[in-house]
Amino acid sequence: MCVCVCVCVHPGKVRWQDFDQDLYVGATVVRPGQDPYARNKFNQVESDKLRMDRAVPDTRHDHCRHKQWKSDLPASSVVITFHNEARSALLRTVVSVLKKSPPHLVKEIILVDDYSDNPEDGALLGKIEKVRVLRNDRREGLMRSRVRGADAATAPVLTFLDSHCECNDHWLEPLLERVAEDKTRVVSPIIDVINMDNFQYVGASADLKGGFDWNLVFKWDYMTQEQRRARQGNPIAPIKTPMIAGGLFVMDKEYFEQLGKYDMMMDVWGGENLEISFRVWQCGGSLEIIPCSRVGHVFRKQHPYTFPGGSGTVFASIQSRLEMKKRLNCKPFKWYLENVYPELRVPDHQDIAFGALQQGGNCLDTLGHFADGVVGVYECHNAGGNQEWALTKDKSVKHMDLCLTVVDRTAGSLIKLQGCRENDSRQKWEQIESNSKLRHVGSNLCLDSRSARMGGLTVEVCSPSLTQQWKFTLNLQS
Numbered sequence: 001m002c003v004c005v006c007v008c009v010h011p012g013k014v015r016w017q018d019f020d021q022d023l024y025v026g027a028t029v030v031r032p033g034q035d036p037y038a039r040n041k042f043n044q045v046e047s048d049k050l051r052m053d054r055a056v057p058d059t060r061h062d063h064c065r066h067k068q069w070k071s072d073l074p075a076s077s078v079v080i081t082f083h084n085e086a087r088s089a090l091l092r093t094v095v096s097v098l099k100k101s102p103p104h105l106v107k108e109i110i111l112v113d114d115y116s117d118n119p120e121d122g123a124l125l126g127k128i129e130k131v132r133v134l135r136n137d138r139r140e141g142l143m144r145s146r147v148r149g150a151d152a153a154t155a156p157v158l159t160f161l162d163s164h165c166e167c168n169d170h171w172l173e174p175l176l177e178r179v180a181e182d183k184t185r186v187v188s189p190i191i192d193v194i195n196m197d198n199f200q201y202v203g204a205s206a207d208l209k210g211g212f213d214w215n216l217v218f219k220w221d222y223m224t225q226e227q228r229r230a231r232q233g234n235p236i237a238p239i240k241t242p243m244i245a246g247g248l249f250v251m252d253k254e255y256f257e258q259l260g261k262y263d264m265m266m267d268v269w270g271g272e273n274l275e276i277s278f279r280v281w282q283c284g285g286s287l288e289i290i291p292c293s294r295v296g297h298v299f300r301k302q303h304p305y306t307f308p309g310g311s312g313t314v315f316a317s318i319q320s321r322l323e324m325k326k327r328l329n330c331k332p333f334k335w336y337l338e339n340v341y342p343e344l345r346v347p348d349h350q351d352i353a354f355g356a357l358q359q360g361g362n363c364l365d366t367l368g369h370f371a372d373g374v375v376g377v378y379e380c381h382n383a384g385g386n387q388e389w390a391l392t393k394d395k396s397v398k399h400m401d402l403c404l405t406v407v408d409r410t411a412g413s414l415i416k417l418q419g420c421r422e423n424d425s426r427q428k429w430e431q432i433e434s435n436s437k438l439r440h441v442g443s444n445l446c447l448d449s450r451s452a453r454m455g456g457l458t459v460e461v462c463s464p465s466l467t468q469q470w471k472f473t474l475n476l477q478s
């Protein structure tokens with residue numbers, strides 16, 4: 001006798017388990033002799049080898065494993081936008097959502113195909129249960145695509161994901177719980193690293209917050225020691241963060257609309273995470289990272305796609321956005337800097353260059369020394385601290401109130417840190433050769449790292465040597 005089990009799947013749809021991965025991914029494999037990085041800037045051959053529902057390590061803190069989530073959480077619409085994504089990566093993203101979420105919490109997955117070369121990349125996935133596919137009929141960019149997906153969403157909560165993610169165990173419940181408690185919270189998971197070369201699911205530090213530098217580039221900041229100590233009693237407590245990485249977050253749909261969604265005049269990609277982070281904080285909401293939620297993401301070193309019209313043309317009028325912020329009674333940026341991101345050093349009007357002073361992957365570093373100590377170089381860590389310098393209008397190179405000082409004006413002599421003094425010619429420097437070198441004004445010698453390992457930085461006769469090439473993170477003079 002045959003017993004049939006009824007599986008409730010809509011007509012024409014299949015369960016993800018029944019989706020033909022080999023047929024879908026097989027159509028776009030990397031041919032022998034082709035560069036596996038050419039299309040996606042990650043190793044597509046390795047990505048294609050993996051099963052769509054491969055097992056990944058549970059990277060959560062132990063405390064998360066016993067946690068009970070509220071039973072009456074709101075459902076979410078998952079919005080995934082993509083442009084020419086590798087099929088295997090896109091499919092794994094979709095499958096991991098379906099596999100790792102309680103079914104009643106995922107109302108739908110909305111794939112927004114931002115005019116990929118092959119419309120089938122998205123269209124074929126529309127066969128999978130809960131997946132809806134929207135395709136732009138021209139390239140719109142990330143922001144307008146996300147807004148299109150959000151507008152089509154029918155669940156009360158929006159979950160935005162990148163198209164090369166893998167959701168981990170119970171990733172969704174802790175995010176939804178925080179948003180259900182307070183609609184003005186915008187939350188994101190800890191983003192685990194998936195290695196772009198071998199696709200190993202690596203994990204991530206739980207001691208990071210999102211921040212930015214003055215080139216307005218997102219970066220991860222280590223929590224201060226004080227912040228880490230405060231968390232020892234409750235290591236899985238939500239982490240207030242000045243900035244979200246941008247690709248992965250959960251937000252109440254009504255709140256997203258109230259706050260002005262995204263700026264529809266923003267093109268292509270980038271900067272939108274800073275913009276929405278500032279807006280959420282300044283307009284009364286908050287941003288959190290929820291440690292019990294983990295989602296893997298393939299981090300790349302390069303953009304895989306082109307910027308139509310060039311990346312320098314993505315500017316537009318922000319008049320209507322300014323009016324909106326007025327209407328919403330948003331606080332000024334100064335408030336954000338002082339209250340949300342007090343760790344960030346703000347360049348003042350005296351600075352003409354600012355940030356780390358870089359030489360390749362190394363940065364000028366106080367090495368923890370104070371007055372009369374030498375300075376050296378150390379691997380750049382982008383966390384400010386001992387690597388934070390400013391060149392000021394009065395020509396000093398400053399770290400806090402210590403200045404680079406040429407004690408002895410002969411080539412080969414060590415540079416010392418000394419308290420900054422006005423009008424001390426031993427502390428006057430200028431940038432030369434298109435801001436690529438630092439020359440001591442009084443001696444015409446250049447800052448040099450050739451003896452960094454034998455004592456410290458020195459001044460030397462200026463030359464084309466790479467040990468004299470220094471670049472500030474941010475140059476405010478042209």
Ligand SMILES: [Mn+2]
Nearest residue numbers: 162247297298
């Ligand atoms: Mn991404």
